[in-house]
Amino acid sequence: MTLFTMLLVLAAERLFKLGEHWQLDHRLEVLFRRIKRYSMLRTLLMTALAMLVTFLILRALLGMFFNVPLLVVWILIGLLCIGAGKVRLHYHAYLKAAARNDSRAHMAMASELTLIHGVPPGCDEREFLRELQNALLWINFRFYLAPLFWFVVGGPWGPVLLAGYAFLRAWQYWLARFQTPTERQQSGIDAILHLLDWVPVRLAGVVYALIGHGEKALPAWFASLGDTHTSQYHVLTRLAQFSLAREPHHDKVATPKAAVSMAKKTSFAVVVVVALLTIYGTLM
Numbered sequence: 570m571t572l573f574t575m576l577l578v579l580a581a582e583r584l585f586k587l588g589e590h591w592q593l594d595h596r597l598e599v600l601f602r603r604i605k606r607y608s609m610l611r612t613l614l615m616t617a618l619a620m621l622v623t624f625l626i627l628r629a630l631l632g633m634f635f636n637v638p639l640l641v642v643w644i645l646i647g648l649l650c651i652g653a654g655k656v657r658l659h660y661h662a663y664l665k666a667a668a669r670n671d672s673r674a675h676m677a678m679a680s681e682l683t684l685i686h687g688v689p690p691g692c693d694e695r696e697f698l699r700e701l702q703n704a705l706l707w708i709n710f711r712f713y714l715a716p717l718f719w720f721v722v723g724g725p726w727g728p729v730l731l732a733g734y735a736f737l738r739a740w741q742y743w744l745a746r747f748q749t750p751t752e753r754q755q756s757g758i759d760a761i762l763h764l765l766d767w768v769p770v771r772l773a774g775v776v777y778a779l780i781g782h783g784e785k786a787l788p789a790w791f792a793s794l795g796d797t798h799t800s801q802y803h804v805l806t807r808l809a810q811f812s813l814a815r816e817p818h819h820d821k822v823a824t825p826k827a828a829v830s831m832a833k834k835t836s837f838a839v840v841v842v843v844a845l846l847t848i849y850g851t852l853m
Contacts, residue, residue, distance in 0.1 A: 570640060571727055572847040575717065578647035579840065582654075589655035591648055593732075594739035601743045609757025612740065616733050616761075623732040646728040647720070650735035653712035656682065660705070660825070667821040682708065684745050686802050695819055702813060702828035703806035709832035710766075710773055710805055711738055714839060718769040721843055737762055766801040774808040776835050786811035809835075 589595040604611070623646065630639040659681040666674035679688075679697075683704040688697060716731055716738075723730035741762060744753040753759070771793060778786030786808050793804045812831055 570636075570643060571721060571724070572844055574640070574643045574647055575720065575840070575843065577644060578651050581648060582652035589658075592652065592654055593649040593735045594742055595655070596649070597736065597739045598743060601740065601747075607744075607748075607752045607755040609755075609761070612737070612756050612758055612761060615740070616736050619736040620729050620733040623729045624726065627726070627728060643728055646732060650731045651713060651716045651720070653708055656708050656712065660829070663825070664822055685711075685741065698819065698821065698824040699810070701825050703802070703810070705825055705828040706806055706809045706832055707802050709829075709836065710770070713832075713836050714773045715766060715769045717839065717843070718772065719765075734765065737765070763801055767797075770801040770805045773835060773839070774805055776838050777805075777809045777812050777831075780812060780831075780834055780838065 626642060627639065630636075630642060633639065659678050662674070663678035663682065666678060679701055683700060686704065686707070688700045692700065716734055719730040719734045720727040737758060740756070741753075741758045744756055744758060771790070774790050774793060775787075778790045789811070790808055793799075793808070796804065809828075809831065813827055
């Protein structure tokens, strides 16, 4: 059921380009606005509660009507937790603004795309476009690759892990957009996601290394296996940039498109690997 649900969710997300109303992030904003105090313990308790509710729903539906209602819930959870509908709108708005040289509009959309890690101050245009590429690669990881990882490794309870990860992702984005850096730090969200992303970042990184310049990327990937301090964002984007080295870094439209194209290739490769492993019985 894992493979069937994954393929169905990805196909629906790609074909119908579901907007923010089909994202858990949007649905949780009402809850997040009520929170006035921030701590790592509170973040962990909220996540545990979200996972518990998901588990109880799945447990209640197990074996009911040949598991058809259970399959429907799996698909609904996948649609809510996998995909970047709202971010895709920002990306296309950026491309349109950049194509017509609307500097104010395209910078506004670029700031939305780089919301989590930002852009270093004082960088030139080439460095800015490189950071935009990195942000797009990270968005693909955060909204597609990492959720798929937790969905697959969870086996029959994959939706529980997926819901927990998506909850943390939504909490981080909400804090970055509406709260201060101090409150975000107090929540402990970055430290929690740093730990959760360690394995999926290395798995995604090796895919980037293999489809790009492996002679340069693979040594960097092996070095990352013993690195527990560098942010997962920098580990992943450094490996991905080896694959993007020959792509343009000076065109406001072509540069981000190259990153998105590379991200799509990586996602496709991951899905193919999961499908093959599932067919051969390694996964559920």
